[in-house]
Each structure stands twice: as structure tokens, then as C-alpha cells.
Amino acid sequence: MSAEQLLPRATVLRNFSAGPAILPASVLQRAAEAIHELRLxxxxxxxxxxxxxxxxxxxxxxxxxxxxxxxxxxxxxxxxxxxxxxxxxxxxxxxxxxxxxxxxxxxxxxxxxxxxxxxxxxxxxxxxxxxxxxxxxxxxxxxxxxxxxxxxxxxxxxxxxxxxxxxxxxxxxxxxxxxxxxxxxxxxxxxxxxxxxxxxxxxxxxxxxxxxxxxxxxxxxxxxxxxxxxxxxxxxxxxxxxxxxxxxxxxxxxxxxxxxxxxxxxxxxxxxxxLGGLEELARRNQRKADRLYQLLDHSALYRAHARPGSRSSMNVTFTLDGAPEADRDALTKRFLKQAEAAGFDGLKGHRLVGGCRASIYNAFPEEGVDELCAFMSAFERSL
Ligand SMILES: Cc1ncc(COP(=O)(O)O)c(C=O)c1O
The missing domain is CATH 3.40.640.10 (Type I PLP-dependent aspartate aminotransferase-like (Major domain))
Structure with missing residues (x-):
């Protein structure tokens, strides 16, 4: 029985939480089974x-x-x-x-x-x-x-x-x-x-x-x-x-x-x-981070917070600082609201720094990054 069958969940398309963060579905399933009965x-x-x-x-x-x-x-x-x-x-x-x-x-x-x-x-x-x-x-x-x-x-x-x-x-x-x-x-x-x-x-x-x-x-x-x-x-x-x-x-x-x-x-x-250990995870994580940073670096709206050479492949922080200063706060709120409505959870930046943050840990799938990139490009085009 899958974890979803045990406990049906409300729909969250993608979880960008900085932590506690996304876990692999198969792990959730095995953990649920172990709560029922521990197996050797x-x-x-x-x-x-x-x-x-x-x-x-x-x-x-x-x-x-x-x-x-x-x-x-x-x-x-x-x-x-x-x-x-x-x-x-x-x-x-x-x-x-x-x-x-x-x-x-x-x-x-x-x-x-x-x-x-x-x-x-x-x-x-x-x-x-x-x-x-x-x-x-x-x-x-x-x-x-x-x-x-x-x-x-x-x-x-x-x-x-x-x-x-x-x-x-x-x-x-x-x-x-x-x-x-x-x-x-x-x-x-x-x-x-x-x-x-x-x-x-x-x-x-x-x-x-x-x-x-x-x-x-x-x-x-x-x-x-x-x-x-x-x-x-x-x-x-x-x-x-x-x-x-x-x-x-x-x-x-x-x-x-x-x-x-x-x-x-x-x-x-x-x-x-x-899955293939750290080497395979490193390849996947690099591809995910590269996609997001590439979008940020080629956008007139979004700005990556971290400088090249120091950028995290796990926590991608960005702002909407390409927008005129007077519009930024309202636009960031609109972006986050629309993102949430589209099923992207946890994109709000830390309360101490503001802006946005996409945490893309190991268990976060590559297609989720593609979906976020598509959403961000569509949001920019809509302005
Ligand atoms: C790098 C880093 N250090 C320390 C902490 C604090 O961790 P905890 O809340 O488990 O004490 C965090 C929490 O997110 C963290 O990201």
C-alpha cells in the first residue's frame, strides 16, 4: 500500500521548503509501514x-x-x-x-x-x-x-x-x-x-x-x-x-x-x-541548479542574490529587483501568490532577507525545476 493510499493528501504540486523539506515518496511509504510494523x-x-x-x-x-x-x-x-x-x-x-x-x-x-x-x-x-x-x-x-x-x-x-x-x-x-x-x-x-x-x-x-x-x-x-x-x-x-x-x-x-x-x-x-550515490546526486543537483541560475541570469526581471562562484545548488535565492523599485514589493507578493495558486509551495524567502528562495534538495525532482522555470518565464512575459 502506498503512503498516498494510506493517507490521501491535498494537492501540492511542488515543495520548495528550506526545511523540514521534501523527502522521497518511497521513503515516506516505508516510514509509514514501519510506523505500522517495524521489519528487519x-x-x-x-x-x-x-x-x-x-x-x-x-x-x-x-x-x-x-x-x-x-x-x-x-x-x-x-x-x-x-x-x-x-x-x-x-x-x-x-x-x-x-x-x-x-x-x-x-x-x-x-x-x-x-x-x-x-x-x-x-x-x-x-x-x-x-x-x-x-x-x-x-x-x-x-x-x-x-x-x-x-x-x-x-x-x-x-x-x-x-x-x-x-x-x-x-x-x-x-x-x-x-x-x-x-x-x-x-x-x-x-x-x-x-x-x-x-x-x-x-x-x-x-x-x-x-x-x-x-x-x-x-x-x-x-x-x-x-x-x-x-x-x-x-x-x-x-x-x-x-x-x-x-x-x-x-x-x-x-x-x-x-x-x-x-x-x-x-x-x-x-x-x-x-540511486547511484553522491556522484549521481551531484550530477542531478548540478543540472537542476544550472537551469534555474541560467533563467535568472538571462531575465530582465529576476536577479540571483548570490554571485557566480559562490552559488548554492541547494538553495537558490532571488529577487524581482529587475522591476522598478516602487513596484518590487507588490510584484513579489503577486509572484508568490500566483506561484502558490499554481501549486508551488515554499518559495517565499526567509523572513530576515525577503525575496524568494527555491530550495531544491536531493529529493526535489528535475521536472519540478522545469515547471518552476516555465512558470517564472510565463509570469515575466505577462507583465
Ligand atoms: C545551515 C544551517 N545551520 C543551522 C540551522 C539550524 O538548525 P536547527 O533548526 O536544526 O537547529 C539551519 C536551519 O535551517 C541551517 O540551515
């Missing part, structure tokens, strides 16, 4: 059931153990997280990591170095400042329409760690590649593009991502940390639950995990694997 052996319909809903079983049961260990293994295989790193499934969202990182990784009296690329890095910087000296060594502000060049190594060489946000969900900018920070531990918030293409995690000391974009539902955060950092002594006292070492000791089972979130994450990783 990859959750295939023919696999033996455990007689209980996923939501009803203990996180200490053998059945859940297979779920969490399977998900962990797929993070290495599919997301290409090196075996030198411990994978953890935590809670509290990526925002929780803004605090956990400085709690655990500050060393002596060395400052923490951050690169500011917008709202989410600002929040991470603010948490670091609560705990100790923090230096912002580069910024893309105030427009946050580009990724700044990595400053000379001397500016962060003595730092406890260097933190960057590798995809900026709100402004639509993305690091083209993970930078080489030398001996300084590199920490990345890769919430909104993990899984979209191969990323060089060998260069990363600690990475984190809220799952609710490319990996699953909200409420589970993927963290991967180089194992040698788990034995590093924190500078001050750290509450037990905030220590990475606590969660690594009994992997992701210190307290009751988000069992449902971990299962869905596992199902998403299986879907990614079966």
Missing part, C-alpha cells in the same frame, strides 16, 4: 516483522540496534564520512551544535576562529562568545552574497578550531569545496548540503547537520567527529550530556534517541545509495 532486514515488505510499531519499541532492543548501526554504516558508505570519524545521531538540532562545539573543542586560552557567512554562522559565533574568546576572521556581510576567500593561515593557525558554514540556507551561498585548514581543526555546519555531492570530509575535524533537509526529518542531528578529538580534555567543566565523548561511548544511546528520525535517515541513505 532492510524493511522490505517480505522481511519478517517484529510485531510492533517502530514507535513502540525500546531503543535498547536488537531491532533498533540494527536500525542505528545500519544508519551509521550507511553514513560512512553513502555520505563518504571517513572511518577515522565517529558518527553520532544527536538531538537539539544544528543549533545545539553551536554550543557543543565550543564546549568541547576550545583549547587552553586559544580563541575560536569563525568565518561569518550569514545568519547561521552568526548564531554559532554568538554561542562561542558565551564561552570564551572568539575571532571572526572573515565575513561576507552585510549582503552575504558570496563566500569570502579563506584568509591566510596565520590568521587562524593558533586557534582552537576554525568554524565555517559550508552552505548558507538563507542567503543561498555555498563553499565550492571544503577548504584545507592545515593543522587547525576545521569544524563545518553542513546542514543544508550534506549528501548533495561528494565533499572532502578528510579535511574536517568535526561536521554537523540537522537532518531535515537532505537526510530525513527534523529532530535528529548527524555529527561526525575525528576520533582523536574525543579524548581531548575540554577547557572547563562540561555537562555530561554536552560531551561528545558521552555520546560516542555508547554510540548515540546515552539517552533515548529520536528512533523514528534515525530510521527515516537510514531509509533516505538507502534511497541515495540505490
Amino acid at each position: 532486514d532492510g524493511h522490505a515488505a517480505s522481511a519478517p516483522g517484529v510485531g510492533l510499531s517502530l514507535l513502540e519499541i525500546s531503543h535498547r532492543s536488537a531491532a533498533y540496534d540494527a536500525v542505528t548501526k545500519g544508519a551509521e554504516e550507511l553514513c560512512h558508505q553513502v555520505l563518504q564520512i571517513p572511518r577515522t570519524h565517529q558518527v553520532l545521531f544527536l538531538q537539539g538540532g544544528a543549533s545545539h551544535q553551536f554550543a557543543m562545539v565550543p564546549y568541547n573543542l576550545r583549547r587552553d586560552d586559544r580563541p575560536a576562529a569563525y568565518i561569518d557567512t550569514g545568519v547561521w554562522s552568526d548564531k554559532a559565533i554568538a554561542e562561542s562568545r558565551v564561552l570564551g574568546p572568539t575571532e571572526v576572521i572573515a565575513s561576507s556581510g552585510p549582503r552575504h552574497d558570496h563566500i569570502p576567500a579563506l584568509p591566510a593561515a596565520g590568521t587562524y593557525a593558533g586557534a582552537s578550531y576554525l568554524h565555517i558554514t559550508t552552505n548558507n540556507t538563507i542567503f543561498g551561498t555555498e563553499w565550492a569545496e571544503i577548504p584545507d585548514a592545515g593543522d587547525t581543526p576545521l569544524v563545518i555546519d553542513c546542514s543544508s548540503h550534506i549528501g548533495s555531492r561528494p565533499l572532502d570530509f578528510e579535511r574536517v575535524a568535526l561536521g554537523y547537520a540537522g537532518a531535515q533537509k537532505n537526510l530525513g526529518p527534523s529532530g535528529v542531528t548527524l555529527v561526525f567527529i575525528r576520533k582523536d578529538l574525543l579524548s581531548q580534555r575540554p577547557v572547563g567543566p562540561v555537562p555530561t550530556i554536552l560531551r561528545y565523548a558521552t555520546h560516542a561511548k555508547e554510540p548515540s544511546l546515552y539517552n533515548t534517541p529520536n528512533t523514528f528520525g534515525v530510521l527515516v535517515l537510514k531509509l533516505v541513505l538507502e534511497w541515495m545509495r540505490d
Whole structure:
């Protein structure tokens, strides 16, 4: 039985939500089935059931153990997280990591170095400042329409760690590649593009991502940390639950995990694997993003917010700034209203920056981008 048959839905043609975001239909179906009854052996319909809903079983049961260990293994295989790193499934969202990182990784009296690329890095910087000296060594502000060049190594060489946000969900900018920070531990918030293409995690000391974009539902955060950092002594006292070492000791089972979130994450990783993995997803994502940016760059009405070379392939931000200034706000409202009426959901830009944003994560289909491009061209022609 398909998820649609289980629960018929109102019609939304295309979901551009920045997160929680679109999930593959086959994953929704398998998750719905697991809520009915958890099955062993990859959750295939023919696999033996455990007689209980996923939501009803203990996180200490053998059945859940297979779920969490399977998900962990797929993070290495599919997301290409090196075996030198411990994978953890935590809670509290990526925002929780803004605090956990400085709690655990500050060393002596060395400052923490951050690169500011917008709202989410600002929040991470603010948490670091609560705990100790923090230096912002580069910024893309105030427009946050580009990724700044990595400053000379001397500016962060003595730092406890260097933190960057590798995809900026709100402004639509993305690091083209993970930078080489030398001996300084590199920490990345890769919430909104993990899984979209191969990323060089060998260069990363600690990475984190809220799952609710490319990996699953909200409420589970993927963290991967180089194992040698788990034995590093924190500078001050750290509450037990905030220590990475606590969660690594009994992997992701210190307290009751988000069992449902971990299962869905596992199902998403299986879907990614079966599709051809990161290389195939990268090709699809590139085609989708190229189509949209090409339309934006050739339009007299639309303007891409992010500069070429810094553009996100996951969050395409744009305005209607080609219109006379006096008309822009009204025209943007009209555009969004007509888009919604046509079945395009979630195109409104983040409340802090306005404009529009098309989030086109892994599960967003290529034909949906074609439909949006056709709609945008027709809207422009109608003026
Ligand atoms: C890049 C980035 N970092 C952090 C966050 C905060 O995530 P959470 O709401 O899971 O704490 C978000 C949320 O969208 C994000 O896009």
C-alpha cells in the first residue's frame, strides 16, 4: 500500500521548503509501514516483522540496534564520512551544535576562529562568545552574497578550531569545496548540503547537520567527529550530556534517541545509495541548479542574490529587483501568490532577507525545476 493510499493528501504540486523539506515518496511509504510494523532486514515488505510499531519499541532492543548501526554504516558508505570519524545521531538540532562545539573543542586560552557567512554562522559565533574568546576572521556581510576567500593561515593557525558554514540556507551561498585548514581543526555546519555531492570530509575535524533537509526529518542531528578529538580534555567543566565523548561511548544511546528520525535517515541513505550515490546526486543537483541560475541570469526581471562562484545548488535565492523599485514589493507578493495558486509551495524567502528562495534538495525532482522555470518565464512575459 502506498503512503498516498494510506493517507490521501491535498494537492501540492511542488515543495520548495528550506526545511523540514521534501523527502522521497518511497521513503515516506516505508516510514509509514514501519510506523505500522517495524521489519528487519532492510524493511522490505517480505522481511519478517517484529510485531510492533517502530514507535513502540525500546531503543535498547536488537531491532533498533540494527536500525542505528545500519544508519551509521550507511553514513560512512553513502555520505563518504571517513572511518577515522565517529558518527553520532544527536538531538537539539544544528543549533545545539553551536554550543557543543565550543564546549568541547576550545583549547587552553586559544580563541575560536569563525568565518561569518550569514545568519547561521552568526548564531554559532554568538554561542562561542558565551564561552570564551572568539575571532571572526572573515565575513561576507552585510549582503552575504558570496563566500569570502579563506584568509591566510596565520590568521587562524593558533586557534582552537576554525568554524565555517559550508552552505548558507538563507542567503543561498555555498563553499565550492571544503577548504584545507592545515593543522587547525576545521569544524563545518553542513546542514543544508550534506549528501548533495561528494565533499572532502578528510579535511574536517568535526561536521554537523540537522537532518531535515537532505537526510530525513527534523529532530535528529548527524555529527561526525575525528576520533582523536574525543579524548581531548575540554577547557572547563562540561555537562555530561554536552560531551561528545558521552555520546560516542555508547554510540548515540546515552539517552533515548529520536528512533523514528534515525530510521527515516537510514531509509533516505538507502534511497541515495540505490540511486547511484553522491556522484549521481551531484550530477542531478548540478543540472537542476544550472537551469534555474541560467533563467535568472538571462531575465530582465529576476536577479540571483548570490554571485557566480559562490552559488548554492541547494538553495537558490532571488529577487524581482529587475522591476522598478516602487513596484518590487507588490510584484513579489503577486509572484508568490500566483506561484502558490499554481501549486508551488515554499518559495517565499526567509523572513530576515525577503525575496524568494527555491530550495531544491536531493529529493526535489528535475521536472519540478522545469515547471518552476516555465512558470517564472510565463509570469515575466505577462507583465
Ligand atoms: C545551515 C544551517 N545551520 C543551522 C540551522 C539550524 O538548525 P536547527 O533548526 O536544526 O537547529 C539551519 C536551519 O535551517 C541551517 O540551515
